[in-house]
Amino acid sequence: MDAPDTLLRFEDVSIAFDQPVLDRISFGLTRGETKVLLGEAGTGKTLVLKLALGLIKPDSGRITVLGQEVSAMREQELYALRRQIGMVFQESALFDSLTVEQNVAYRLIEETRTITDEIHARVLQALEFVELDHTYNLFPSELSGGMRRRVAIARAIITQPEILLYDSPTGGLDPVTSNTIIELVVKQRDVYQTGSLLVTHRLQDAFTMASHYFDRKLNKMVPLEDGSTRNVHTTFVILRDHKIIFEGTAPELLRCHDPYIREYLS
């Protein structure tokens, strides 16, 4: 039986396509926690997110999200559950024929396609969160890569979901833009205490998340002071050869003596 704070749990989950990709992996995510998934390309990090959403079914094992067993549910049953989860795709996956406003409001205007004053206000609020409120009238093709990711974040958070899944939100972006995106992820973590899974290739992003918090008074991300006991609720999971080879906090990762992890960190 899961603890009431458990948002998501993988139990002995395996999946193979032509070859095994994930082999009996298990981990959990609690309310307010951010779990950073690390690993080389092709180790199945994105697959973990798609499995959590039920977009792909595992070959074996159990996946429980918000108390419901995703791995045993039919596609039609999953739609209601997915509305409580936000996902930021690797390439943003914005609807290119809709404006930024229509993209962000998508869940709210799904049936009617009509943007009321109330919905417009909510869209602006979500866009203000990612500091792009001036772009609501533009099309995704008119935005830079970094701006598109930020719009994707606004689209994911507009309904204040219980869980957020980020798939390489900083992939292919310059360091300054990457930092802006990570600041948004940290803001979401510390302001709204949303549980999230974040896939990244950039170790720097992972450590920034573990060593910074969002200061509401200053309205920006600031580093933890030396000796601070503040819990940033961020843990790391490293995937390799279809398995989880490490799960723990940043200090535990830095103390780890596994030769592969040492090389990965260097």
Next chain:
Amino acid sequence: MPISYFSDVVKEKVAAVQDYSLLAGRSLTNLFGRPRYYADTLMQADLIGVGSLPIVVLIGFFTGAVLALQTSSTLQQFGSLSLTGQLVALSMVRELGPVLTGILVSGRNSSGMASELGSMKVTEQIDAMRAMGVDPTKKLVTPRVIATVVMLFFLSIISDLVGLAGGFMISYLLLGLDPNQYWTTAYQALRFGDVFMGLGKPVVFGFIIASVGCYYGMSAKGGTQGVGRATTQAVVSASVLIVVTDFFLTKLLMGIFER
């Protein structure tokens, strides 16, 4: 090795038929559940119906005209030139109106659906839709199926009418037939079975066009090249299916109505 290759190909084809059947079935069962996307359906109806109107009118008119022109010499040999109206009416209403309109709309819209949905598939927009709790078969497929079925029905009627007008133009201006005679023979030739056949076929063809276009779009893979492939396959499959289905439908309805 060749046997396993053969069995893989067969499995792939069977799986494709299964996936198509499931998608086509879902597009129909979605009609009985919520949410219903009226705005999307109307937008598609405008795109498919109004957008296809000029080309359907043009092709319908000249088909009727050429039909009258081609058959006039044969009819004249038997001294039955006065039956031109009857021939054009029966050919247009029973066969050429629905089939030609179906093939035209398939070329124009089946390809459009496959490329639009295919692009959405390869850029993860379909996955994004699913991830946001929106059923793509309800949001994308069902509105296109409804819009195509309804619009093809009316487009076929328009095609029949302008085809008759085209036939009339030739009969009156070139063959010197009496207008009253043309329209009377055309009208009197049509029985309930003919009209039923002419109006029933577009419903089936509309369903084929939209479901095939959406199926190829939703199963596109392999980037822009894959989208191009899906578009071509959609047009070819929809057109072939229309012609083959037309034969069996004609046979069935001729049997039922004894025409």
